[in-house]
Amino acid sequence: MPNPPAVSAYHNYLVEGRLHMELLVGRPEQPHAFYLWLHRVRPGDPIPLLSGRFYGKEGELLLEMERNDLIQNPYGFSRIETRGGWALMDTSLQSILAVEVRAFPNGFLTVLRGELFDATGKRVLRGGDDGLRVWRNASVPFWSPPPEGR
């Protein structure tokens, strides 16, 4: 029987009510497709790492980020540090995605809040207190990301 993906003793993301050490949602290899990649955080690294290509309700590209760095940013979003994490905010300080890190005595759990849309403007993911959830029947592939070298 295959094992489900491994969970870390140190840092995980909460997605669909489950712990994920790393997770890839969507298709990063397609240049005009939504994706969200939650990267593994190793002991000693304090902050969660995200990559992704996010779209607005009209299907317009809002931004692309690679390991927390904004690499495409036509609308001038900023990554603002918040208490316990950071948020992606537009020029009117509206957040599209907030990253909240909950600290335990020996580890961390990252919870994402906000709504993410694909390149057709369909809502794909929604994040709240219980972590990120796939929006209704949005068909979005989940992948175990390829192992990341270190």
Next chain:
Amino acid sequence: MTERTTPPNPEVWVFGDHRDYFKNRVTLELLAHGRSLAEALDTRCAVAVLGHRIETYIMEYIAHGAQAVYAMTAPHLAHFKVTTYARALVEMVRIYRPSVLLIGGTDFGMEFAPRVAKQLETGLSADCVELRVDPTNGALVQTAPAFGGRLLVDVITPDRRPQMATVRPGIFQERPHDPEATAPVFYVDPVPLEENDPLEVLEVEPLQEEECSLEEAQVVVSGGRGMGSDQGFSLLHRLARLLGGEVGGTRPAVIQGWIPKERMIGQTGRAVRPKVLLTFGTSGALQYTAAIRRTEFIIAVDRDPDAPIFRTADLGVVGDALDILPRLIRALEARKGTKEVSDAESARG
């Protein structure tokens, strides 16, 4: 490194009792011992955990050696309710069929484990003090007190599975926390809430017990019937204060009212594993020594040179405890006094 597939042999499971997690270490202790049992059985050791919002415990179990975690989470599993929890664990066992199931011998575990065993129609050894694998047939040998505690017997469960045992806290040593560890987590669909369940948990209020950290103490000073009285025990308290240790004792000392029952060491009391244990006027009955075996260094004082305690002790002193103790205390106080004077002098310059 996480393996890609589940192991070929049925697993060793430990029930995740996460109530009062940072004090109640029994799950972590069983997990450590479960790892060695699993190694002998060529399988892995997993934790089965129930509850609501238990992410932190899942991660802690992985850090402390769980090679897999089976988790059932739902709001109605938030409280440790024995009926619901028994149904839930039975369901998980029926799906995944572990070979061994270990449960901490806490008040909850003592009530919970027999219900689980009954529903699974398997055997249960209560209050085990040792667990090992018989290399000839792979059976789990469960060493437990029997016949009113006068004997320690080896029990096996030849036909039924899982082989179930409860083990009291403090018998085994937990593994250190490893933040690099990873393990797969199997999320199991929650069992539904019972209809018409006569038992409803309204609130959980922790019992206010006397503060007693015998299990974690680095130095334990213990006494038995040979201490003779309350006054004898007050000597042990003075010694413990000087050494920064905790006081414990044997059953007769509890029965005589010289120490509270929370401080009884033994098979029916607490298991200790300090760096040093000083034990005075204790004959060394099996029910007592079973719970001090994990001590790094045992010093025993007894006036009977043939007392069995000397077979367990690293250093034995034959003599009257009521004579030796005051002298030992005076010597330590004098040393402390000298040190305080010299500290004060060096502080004054």
